[in-house]
Amino acid sequence: MAGGSTLNSFQIAQQQLDKAAAALGLDPQVTAVLREPTRTFVLNFPVRMDDGSIRVFRGYRVQYNDARGPTKGGLRFHQDETLDDVKALAAWMTWKCAVVDIPLGGGKGGIVVDPATLSEREKERVCRGWVDQMWKNIGPRMDVPAPDVGTTPQMMGWMMDEYCKRVGEYTPGVITGKLVGGGGSLGRTAATGFGVVVTIREALKVLKIDSKKSTVAIQGFGNVAQYAAQLFVELLGGKVLCVSCWDRGDKKAYTFSKDSGVDGKFLQSITDQYGTIDKAKAKAAGYVIEDADAWLSKPATILIPAALGNSITADNVSKIQDTVKIIAEGANGPTVPEAEAILLKKGITFVPDFLCNAGGVTCSYFEQVQNDMNFYWTEDEVNKRLDDKMSAAFRAVHEMAQTKKVDMRIAAYMVAVERVAWAMHMRGWI
Numbered sequence: 122m123a124g125g126s127t128l129n130s131f132q133i134a135q136q137q138l139d140k141a142a143a144a145l146g147l148d149p150q151v152t153a154v155l156r157e158p159t160r161t162f163v164l165n166f167p168v169r170m171d172d173g174s175i176r177v178f179r180g181y182r183v184q185y186n187d188a189r190g191p192t193k194g195g196l197r198f199h200q201d202e203t204l205d206d207v208k209a210l211a212a213w214m215t216w217k218c219a220v221v222d223i224p225l226g227g228g229k230g231g232i233v234v235d236p237a238t239l240s241e242r243e244k245e246r247v248c249r250g251w252v253d254q255m256w257k258n259i260g261p262r263m264d265v266p267a268p269d270v271g272t273t274p275q276m277m278g279w280m281m282d283e284y285c286k287r288v289g290e291y292t293p294g295v296i297t298g299k300l301v302g303g304g305g306s307l308g309r310t311a312a313t314g315f316g317v318v319v320t321i322r323e324a325l326k327v328l329k330i331d332s333k334k335s336t337v338a339i340q341g342f343g344n345v346a347q348y349a350a351q352l353f354v355e356l357l358g359g360k361v362l363c364v365s366c367w368d369r370g371d372k373k374a375y376t377f378s379k380d381s382g383v384d385g386k387f388l389q390s391i392t393d394q395y396g397t398i399d400k401a402k403a404k405a406a407g408y409v410i411e412d413a414d415a416w417l418s419k420p421a422t423i424l425i426p427a428a429l430g431n432s433i434t435a436d437n438v439s440k441i442q443d444t445v446k447i448i449a450e451g452a453n454g455p456t457v458p459e460a461e462a463i464l465l466k467k468g469i470t471f472v473p474d475f476l477c478n479a480g481g482v483t484c485s486y487f488e489q490v491q492n493d494m495n496f497y498w499t500e501d502e503v504n505k506r507l508d509d510k511m512s513a514a515f516r517a518v519h520e521m522a523q524t525k526k527v528d529m530r531i532a533a534y535m536v537a538v539e540r541v542a543w544a545m546h547m548r549g550w551i
């Protein structure tokens with residue numbers, strides 16, 4: 122999902138689709154169907170604020186393609202949200218659900234607001250207001266939102282409640298990312314990091330690298346990175362050389378490393394809810410604190426960018442050592458195309474973002490399945506199923522890359538686009 126400079130995010134998404142469609146030799150009429158979202162909702166709805174005034178909020182929902190099943194995708198609360206961003210994210214969700222072969226289409230939504238400017242009660246009324254507008258067009262068989270930037274499991278609970286009141290029956294599967302005990306699934310918190318580690322395990326296998334002798338350097342220490350760091354050690358027996366994070370106080374990023382290996386659980390215990398590690402406590406525990414980019418120049422086998430988009434660029438790509446064999450993109454769009462081209466020439470294997478970080482949506486799908494059955498799995502059952510899905514997805518993409526002699530990112534698009542096109546064909550749309 123890495124982007125260019127002058128195109129907006131939706132044009133970039135269309136360009137990526139065009140590339141995959143050309144490599145597949147897809148009928149241009151089929152590509153034309155896939156280049157635009159099926160349904161786009163633009164909402165303007167009033168909400169009563171705490172001071173008694175009325176404020177109009179703008180919301181979006183894009184149901185990009187539902188050939189393979191109900192559309193699925195997060196709901197963002199962000200002041201800079203645009204319709205084109207939501208359309209691009211909905212397209213990427215379509216390919217993400219298809220590449221992990223879960224029977225869902227892609228969607229995305231948003232409300233133009235900075236959630237930090239709202240009180241808890243105002244947030245609740247905005248959530249209920251969005252459902253008030255959308256409830257006839259969402260549902261477990263239609264479109265299933267989830268938390269994303271600026272939204273929380275509590276907000277999902279309010280939205281589920283509002284939907285249930287409208288339809289007159291308990292329908293937890295309308296939304297995922299709910300709290301455990303309120304319709305949520307065990308394993309969801311760690312799911313994206315778990316999926317990152319499963320795809321790394323599969324990549325190490327095909328490259329014939331011993332996981333116990335492999336090392337990793339991680340950018341970020343939020344939800345994805347914290348569990349990737351812990352599970353890389355627990356499940357694969359490797360060593361974490363460093364993690365990095367944004368320091369909210371100093372307004373800059375730092376890298377935290379330790380020669381004997383980073384202890385993810387310990388660092389998690391001294392990290393705040395925004396992913397900032399307490400420097401004094403880390404130093405006292407023997408961690409070396411270096412500058413922001415230090416994670417990139419570590420002599421690791423694997424790099425996991427798990428913080429931001431556009432973090433490996435043409436300017437810093439030369440810092441990457443020859444020891445690096447795999448880049449597992451935990452974040453969305455961490456590698457800009459110029460840097461990717463250089464790294465591919467060096468023979469580095471990418472696990473592209475929408476494959477690497479698909480563990481979260483896969484677990485959301487499991488949540489919905491459990492809601493439908495009204496029967497809940499143990500954490501081990503969730504993880505076993507997640508492992509099966511993620512490793513099968515990796516193998517399908519790797520096989521496509523080998524057969525068609527393309528890189529892993531194009532191969533992932535080809536697998537996904539082919540599956541969506543096939544579903545449209547089966548339904549007689551094309």
Ligand code: NAD
Pocket residue numbers: 313340341342343344345346365366367368374375395396397413427428429430451452453478479481
């Ligand atoms: P998060 O907000 O929990 O954590 C982000 C982390 O990045 C924090 O530790 C923060 O300090 C760090 N960070 C921010 N700027 C930095 C910088 N300049 N240098 C180093 N570190 C920096 O986010 P998350 O949920 O872990 O998501 C990380 C990425 O993964 C995002 O791109 C997100 O879109 C993607 N993703 C997340 C999920 C999920 O389930 N959480 C699923 C798919 C994709």
